[in-house]
Amino acid sequence: MILKDNNPSGGLGNSLPQSPEKLKQIRDLICDYTAERELIPPLQEEEVIFHSGELIKKHPELFLYQKLLAVMINNHSWRDIVSGIPFNRRILLLPKCIAHATECPAQFDELGLLCEQCGKCDIAEITTQADELGYHTLVSEGTTTVSTLLGSGKVECVIGVGCLHSFEKSFPLAVKEAVPSMAIPLYNNDCKNSKVDKLWLDEILPIRKESNWYGWINIDSLRSDINSWFEKDQLALLIDGEDESSQIAIDWLAQGGKRWRPLIMLAVYKALMGSEAVMDDCIQKLAVSIECFHKASLVHDDIVDEDHERYDQPTLHRQYDTPVAINVGDLILGFGYQFIAESGAKHIRKLLKIASYGHRDLAIGQGEELLWRKNKALLSVEDILKIFSLKTSPAFEVALQFGAIISDAGDDVMQVLTTYSSALGIAYQIKDDLDDFNLENIDNAFNTIQPSLVTAIINREHPEKMKAWFKDFQNGNDFSKKEIWKQTEIREGIKEAEQMLENYKLKALSSIVELKSPSLKILLTRLLNKILN
The missing domain is CATH 1.10.600.10 (Farnesyl Diphosphate Synthase)
Known part of the structure; x- marks a missing residue:
């Protein structure tokens, strides 16, 4: 049974229990829940929402703490990996609002607060504990320094303390970069004289055990x-x-x-x-x-x-x-x-089969494009996406599956990589198409050499205007690029294509949910964002 909390902090779903005992009870419930399920990080937002909802079905009284549950579930998905990372490759990020609002004597530099160890808040005690373990410790609201350290390869894990609202904002970034991370919410959300549950912090900071985590794969x-x-x-x-x-x-x-x-x-x-x-x-x-x-x-x-x-x-x-x-x-x-x-x-026959199928599909996609040029008709959105899939996805699939085949991966992994590469290839081509629809490249957008998703979208809704614009470009009529680029129809077409790009990115990420290898899941998440950056 969960203890009643007469003074939750925050609004509906954004609350935090105000006692260490209550927080510990909820953490224990999360432990029991996750022990029954194999949660492989990084979890996508919809996964965290799903598991939070499942927990609330079992314990309706936890409805007030939806966002807290999401944080805790995400923490548990990363726990084994974080515990396998040496302390000197972790960052502890503390918010400035823990400092005393009126009596803090500390100065700030470009990295954050320079604690004077005055004892008026908990920062000195927390940072001393973290430093003794070997953590890099920052007292700062910004993430620029954290990103720099992560990018340098010196650290590969973040333990963050902050309000639930700040975690809600930073979660998409953490997922995008697939950063091993754990979060500890503050008791209050008013950014003043904030307090953190020391019991919880003392539980997370020293976790350490050997694991099969070999660190981020250094792409550079x-x-x-x-x-x-x-x-x-x-x-x-x-x-x-x-x-x-x-x-x-x-x-x-x-x-x-x-x-x-x-x-x-x-x-x-x-x-x-x-x-x-x-x-x-x-x-x-x-x-x-x-x-x-x-x-x-x-x-x-x-x-x-x-x-x-x-x-x-x-x-x-x-x-x-x-x-x-x-x-x-x-x-x-x-x-x-x-x-x-x-x-x-090993498996040369499989490798040759994958390579030849990729070669075949690329040629079919190129053939569709060449025949379109001969016919001179504007293609439908569906036709464009089919060409994108055939022309680009096979190259990614060959690369992904070669890596899996020589690693003796099973058919389940191969199927995931096929779905992932299909979505990635289409997203890659949509992004390339959108790049032609910026002001500098607008001439490329109306050529008759390559099919364009944006022009297909515009043509679907405004065929007469599309025909007139193509005619003007083909005849070399002199008119302002800026005026064409600002046309409402073009802006709407770009907006729809941008949404389709996001949809295919989400499709790629959704395809890897069932992977059992955290290293592969983390890699594919990072690759998607690097390739489409």
């Missing part, structure tokens, strides 16, 4: 490793042909790009294998093979899109000519399949 470090594999001397060890076509292929593979696809493969492999991941010749050949498929498609795309530059240099068909470029693109595809066959990887 992985990218550096991968880039070294694409230096010309390294590629020459894989491509030993002395003919001119092979040399052109090496030069093209060595040129710039974000190398997202090999990076994704390697990150998934490390997430699933943990300390057993080995960066050997097999992994290198598979990573290079994935980039071969991508770079070959760029050669062909540049030709059909009539592009003149890539990586701030002339495209391959401009450097040489179209027949040479087509042949080099085909050659690079051949190298991709060769590297898979020569990798010595």
Whole structure:
């Protein structure tokens, strides 16, 4: 039975019990609830809401504490991972409002409050305890310093103290970055002479045990490793042909790009294998093979899109000519399949099947786009999304599934990655399409070379205006870009496309809810936001 609380702090659903005993009772209930369920972080907002609701069904008297329950449930999902992180890689973030409102002698610098250990509030006692354990401690309302420390790789976990309202605002950011974190709400929400439950804090700060958590996967470090594999001397060890076509292929593979696809493969492999991941010749050949498929498609795309530059240099068909470029693109595809066959990887048959299916689907999507250009008719929103799915999703799926296959992942993981990559690929293309609809790129928005989701949305609602705008652009009529860009119909089309982008991001995140590997779930959450940033 839950103790009655005669003085809850906050409004409906935003309350906090005013006694340590009552808080401890609720925490124990959460422990019992989560013990029956396997909650794998990071939890999405809808997951936290669902579990809070399930708990309230069992204990209706907890209705006043909806947001507190959400915080506690999220805490428990992260507890095992947080306890596996060394103290010197954790941040304790305290709010300034714990300081005495009128008698605090402390000064502030760019990092926050510089405690004078005057004893007029609990800050000195709390920070001393945290410092003795080895925490980085900040007394600050801002998250800039925390973000900097997280980005530096020096820390990978946040223990935050604050009001429920502040946690509600910061939760989406924590989910977006998949930061291992635990939160301890203040008793009061009025940002003055605030108090925290020391019993609760004393319970969380010292938690520590060995776990299978090997830390965040350092995306920048992985990218550096991968880039070294694409230096010309390294590629020459894989491509030993002395003919001119092979040399052109090496030069093209060595040129710039974000190398997202090999990076994704390697990150998934490390997430699933943990300390057993080995960066050997097999992994290198598979990573290079994935980039071969991508770079070959760029050669062909540049030709059909009539592009003149890539990586701030002339495209391959401009450097040489179209027949040479087509042949080099085909050659690079051949190298991709060769590297898979020569990798010595387990499950080569599976790898070749995934690669060939991805190649096939990309060609089908490109074919749909090329036939659209020939017909000159504006496509429907559904047709555009189908092309987006076929053209972009397979490349992400090949990378994700290569990483899973070489890690011996089961069919359940493979199915999740298929759904995730489909949503990610569509979201990626929608974002690319929206980039054309800013003021600087508005000329690109009305071209007849590439299908556009925004123009399809506008055409669905305003076909006559769409036809007139296309005609003006095609005839080279001189009119103000700003005036076109500010048209209500265009703004509405952009807004709907932006909402669709958010929907596909949510679809990608929803697809990973059932994953049992926290490392993989955290990685996929972070990758989604990095790729679509």
